[in-house]
Amino acid sequence: xxxxxxxxxxxxxxxxxxxxxxxxxxxxxxxxxxxxxxxxxxxxxxxxxxxxxxxxxxxxxxxxxxxxxxxxxxxxxxxxxxxxxxxxxxxxxxxxxxxxxxxxxxxxxxxxxxxxxxxxxxxxxx
Numbered sequence: 130x131x132x133x134x135x136x137x138x139x140x141x142x143x144x145x146x147x148x149x150x151x152x153x154x155x156x157x158x159x160x161x162x163x164x165x166x167x168x169x170x171x172x173x174x175x176x177x178x179x180x181x182x183x184x185x186x187x188x189x190x191x192x193x194x195x196x197x198x199x200x201x202x203x204x205x206x207x208x209x210x211x212x213x214x215x216x217x218x219x220x221x222x223x224x225x226x227x228x229x230x231x232x233x234x235x236x237x238x239x240x241x242x243x244x245x246x247x248x249x250x251x252x253x254x255x
Contacts, residue, residue, distance in 0.1 A: 130193045134206050136186030138213020140179040142221050147176030201248050208237045 154169050156162040170176050194202055212234045219226045 130190070130197060130202060130206055133186045133190040133193060134209045135213055136182055136189070137206070137210040139217045140183040140186070141210075141214040142218040142223060143179035144176055144183065145218075145223075146221065147173055147179060198248060201244060204244060205241050208241055212237055 148170065150173075151166060151169055154162070154165045156165045170180075190202075190206060215226065215230055215234060218224070
């Protein structure tokens with residue numbers, strides 16, 4: 130599951146960066162707009178490579194769910210993805226990280242630790 134979290138979290142800022150310019154794609158109808166936007170993304174390696182890695186994370190997540198407690202896997206993976214996304218975005222210079230973001234990451238890590246600890250204690254007691 131850790132690989133999934135890293136793949137999702139790290140690729141999100143790269144996909145955002147790779148999709149820059151999408152807003153300049155214009156067409157005369159909704160359908161042509163949709164086709165042009167898809168063509169823009171599919172032909173843009175700066176978007177496509179992180180997207181494919183992100184989808185590999187999704188496949189790993191699906192495979193991991195077969196052998197993991199879903200009540201633990203879902204909140205842990207989704208919350209820790211945010212932490213990796215925020216850290217990667219910060220390293221890429223997206224924006225200056227606000228102190229509330231650091232507080233949020235600490236709270237997420239604390240909550241995730243408590244969830245894992247609780248599941249571990251219940252498993253040991255059984």
